[in-house]
Amino acid sequence: MTPTRADVCAAAIADAFADDGEIFASPMGLLPMLGVRLCRLTQNPDLVISDGESLFLASPPPLFAKGDVVEGWIPFRRVFDVVAYGKRHVMMGATQVDRHGNQNISAIGDFARPTRQLLGSRGAPGNTVNNRTSYWVPKHSPRVFVEQVDVVSGVGPTRAKAAGTGASRYHDIHRIVSNLAVFDLHGPGDTLRLLSVHPGVTLDEVREASGCDVHVDGDGAVPESRLPTPEELVLVNEVLDPKGLRFKEVPRDA
Ligand code: F8G
Numbered sequence: 001m002t003p004t005r006a007d008v009c010a011a012a013i014a015d016a017f018a019d020d021g022e023i024f025a026s027p028m029g030l031l032p033m034l035g036v037r038l039c040r041l042t043q044n045p046d047l048v049i050s051d052g053e054s055l056f057l058a059s060p061p062p063l064f065a066k067g068d069v070v071e072g073w074i075p076f077r078r079v080f081d082v083v084a085y086g087k088r089h090v091m092m093g094a095t096q097v098d099r100h101g102n103q104n105i106s107a108i109g110d111f112a113r114p115t116r117q118l119l120g121s122r123g124a125p126g127n128t129v130n131n132r133t134s135y136w137v138p139k140h141s142p143r144v145f146v147e148q149v150d151v152v153s154g155v156g157p158t159r160a161k162a163a164g165t166g167a168s169r170y171h172d173i174h175r176i177v178s179n180l181a182v183f184d185l186h187g188p189g190d191t192l193r194l195l196s197v198h199p200g201v202t203l204d205e206v207r208e209a210s211g212c213d214v215h216v217d218g219d220g221a222v223p224e225s226r227l228p229t230p231e232e233l234v235l236v237n238e239v240l241d242p243k244g245l246r247f248k249e250v251p252r253d254a
Contacts, residue, residue, distance in 0.1 A: 001233045005179060006031065006250035008198045009136075010236055011228040012182050014039035016134050016175040017089060022046035023132075024074075024082055026090040030249050032136045034063060035177075036091070037240050038232055050074055063241050083123060086170050089132040092124060094176070096149040097135055099192050099212040101156030101173045101185040103128075104149035111151055124153035129160060132172040138249045140178035142211030145192070157190040179250050181206050182225055187215030196225040 003011075013035020017025055025047050027036040033052060037060035040047040050056050054075045057067035074082070082088050095118050096104035106121045107114035127133050133154060137144055152159065160171040176183040176192070180201045187193035193215045197206055203222050207214060216222055228236065236246075244252070 001230070001237060003199075003227045003233060004247070004250075004252050005198060005200070005254035006246040006252070007228045007233060007236055008225050009177060009179060009250055010035045010038055010246065011232055012175075012177045012196075012198075012225050013091065013134075013136065014043060014232070015226075016091065016177065017047055018043035020044060020047060020089050020132070022048060024048045024050070024088040026050070026079075026088055027052070027136075028090065028092045029136055029138075030063065031138065031177075031246060032091040034236065034241055034246055036060075037063075038235055041235050041239070042229075042232060060240065062239065063243075063245050079123075080126075083126045083130055086130045088127075088130075089134065089174070090123070090127045091134040091136050091177075092127065092154065094135040094137055094144065094154070095119075096144055096146050097137065097176060098146050098149045098156070099214075100148075100158050100190065101154075101176075101192065102149045102152045102159060103135060103154030103156075104151045106151040106153045108150055114150075121151075121153035125155060128154040128156075128171060128173065129163075129167045130170050132174050134173070134175040134177065137176065137178040140180040140206070140209045142209060145178075145210040145212055145214075147212040157185055161190075179254060180209060183214070191215055193217065194222055196223045198225045199227065 017039040025036045027033040056072035058069035094103045109115035160168040
């Protein structure tokens with residue numbers, strides 16, 4: 001089985017949850033859900049997963065399929081409790097994400113008269129100051145990776161530190177995974193740092209697709225994101241996503 005770009009993204013997302021231990025994983029979106037379920041079946045069997053609505057599941061079902069064994073109930077009001085005490089790693093989307101790790105899912109343009117109204121900030125503020133938080137970007141482009149977001153929904157490290165220990169003590173933007181590469185925020189001054197480019201993607205392509213500077217450590221040689229193992233490929237293709245739903249988000253021929 002030849003790994004596709006979507007499979008590489010799923011493996012990169014699984015790696016982002018690999019060292020979390022027994023916490024509540026909250027993937028928002030298709031590839032994040034696939035990567036979290038892959039991680040639960042391979043690297044982190046202690047990861048607590050849900051059906052994305054209100055049920056904790058004993059084992060990860062295929063994407064959008066009903067879970068067979070329910071372990072618990074987690075309605076929205078209880079999610080807020082979990083958000084408050086932090087045993088959670090959420091991977092949200094990001095309509096915009098900037099060089100300082102701020103995320104926008106709220107609106108585009110001037111807040112008083114936005115050119116586009118989006119989802120709203122939802123759980124992003126509380127997530128980023130209380131829990132480990134990661135982002136998934138299915139279409140890496142200069143309008144997503146920007147110098148400064150139009151509205152701060154998810155808070156980056158510099159703003160969290162400026163707001164004081166209440167906002168910075170548990171702040172942990174862990175990974176930003178896009179269809180081109182993997183990043184963290186350990187560049188100079190807590191800025192975007194390129195960790196790996198997906199196989200077939202060049203550093204120049206990442207730079208051209210980013211509307212802000214991207215820090216690269218050392219001499220500029222960037223590792224490649226790892227390929228999924230044969231076991232992971234079987235799990236993705238035959239167990240978790242046999243219908244190939246992941247290709248709706250990251251095309252098979254990417
Ligand atoms: C743009 C851009 C851009 C898009 N720049 N323009 C244009 C300029 C585009 C379109 C138009 C629309 C804990 C918790 C919660 C909960 C818990 C508490 C959360 C209870 C749950 C509920 C709650 C947050 C989770 C996410 C989703 C983040 C995304 C994407 C999308 C696409 C996939 C949904 N850069 N981009 N445009 N939610 N969002 O040309 O213009 O804007 O664009 O954690 O909720 O309250 O708290 O959305 O947008 O993580 O992932 O936004 O609407 O389809 O159509 O792409 O074409 O109309 O002209 P979309 P899209 P036009 S945690």
